[in-house]
Amino acid sequence: MSGASPRLSPALNVVVSAVRKAGRRLLRDFGEVEQLQVQSKAPGDFVSEADMRAERTLREDLSRARPGFAFLMEESGASGDKDWEWRWVVDPLDGTTNFLHGIPHWAISVGIEKRTGEGKSEVVAGVIYNPAADELFWAEKGMGAFLNDRRLRVSGRRDMTQALFATGIPFAAVPRKGEFVQTLARLMPQVSGIRRFGSAALDLAWLAAGRYDGFWELGLNKWDIAAGLVIVREAGGYASSPDGGDAYAEGNVVAANPHLHPRLREAVSEGIAAVAARRPEGA
Ligand code: IPD
Ligand code: CA
Ligand code: CA
Numbered sequence: 001m002s003g004a005s006p007r008l009s010p011a012l013n014v015v016v017s018a019v020r021k022a023g024r025r026l027l028r029d030f031g032e033v034e035q036l037q038v039q040s041k042a043p044g045d046f047v048s049e050a051d052m053r054a055e056r057t058l059r060e061d062l063s064r065a066r067p068g069f070a071f072l073m074e075e076s077g078a079s080g081d082k083d084w085e086w087r088w089v090v091d092p093l094d095g096t097t098n099f100l101h102g103i104p105h106w107a108i109s110v111g112i113e114k115r116t117g118e119g120k121s122e123v124v125a126g127v128i129y130n131p132a133a134d135e136l137f138w139a140e141k142g143m144g145a146f147l148n149d150r151r152l153r154v155s156g157r158r159d160m161t162q163a164l165f166a167t168g169i170p171f172a173a174v175p176r177k178g179e180f181v182q183t184l185a186r187l188m189p190q191v192s193g194i195r196r197f198g199s200a201a202l203d204l205a206w207l208a209a210g211r212y213d214g215f216w217e218l219g220l221n222k223w224d225i226a227a228g229l230v231i232v233r234e235a236g237g238y239a240s241s242p243d244g245g246d247a248y249a250e251g252n253v254v255a256a257n258p259h260l261h262p263r264l265r266e267a268v269s270e271g272i273a274a275v276a277a278r279r280p281e282g283a
Pocket of ligand 2: 091093094095200223224
């Protein structure tokens, strides 16, 4: 898709231009990755000049187009009116570890969140852009999900032995390693494959595109999943937390095609329960 598409709402058009521009700069940085300054936020968790620059240009472009919208951004946190009605939820570079290792699997993710009542909100649209592949995944609630100009639909696979799942493996800085190991042990013998490609946003986008049949990861942040969840749902997929709750609020995601969602949810819940059962009471 280039420029304005008749299907894009004005707010999505703003996002598409902003991510394309930030994506061009990220691609340039990716070509000279060894020259970037990199800082460690926590053990195994890095942020580079490229992440910061992308976040700055996205903020400038988005706020110029919609001055009243608030922000939730990975590197700078929440900003703008705290009684916001609309806000941008932005991961300027999802897959930083891949980026820094020269692996072309990373993306910009922007969700548009609307406050719907006291303490309640909903993500109504999202864009995930992979500049290296020039793949733009986008969706708007009630309008369907798209990859560039093509309508997306999750896979129709029903059989676990044919299923390909994606996940995020906990690394040094993040907890819940035991739950991951327990879930993996349950799923491995049942499925066709499990992938860890290193970008939660693209994992969700690829699920929407029918490339994966399901995805799970615990302990994600809103900027990792805002856009991806709406894209998955608009492509006909199901997304919840492991116990069937709100994946966006909890940051714990089980998403899959409708046939396999119950099976994946069961395996993740059992993995979590297995760890809880070993924990001393009150811990
Ligand atoms: C990370 C990626 C990764 C996921 C991590 C995220 P970042 O985001 O989405 O796939 O496993 O939990 O933090 O740090 O590259 O933006
Ligand atoms: Ca991220
Ligand atoms: Ca990031």
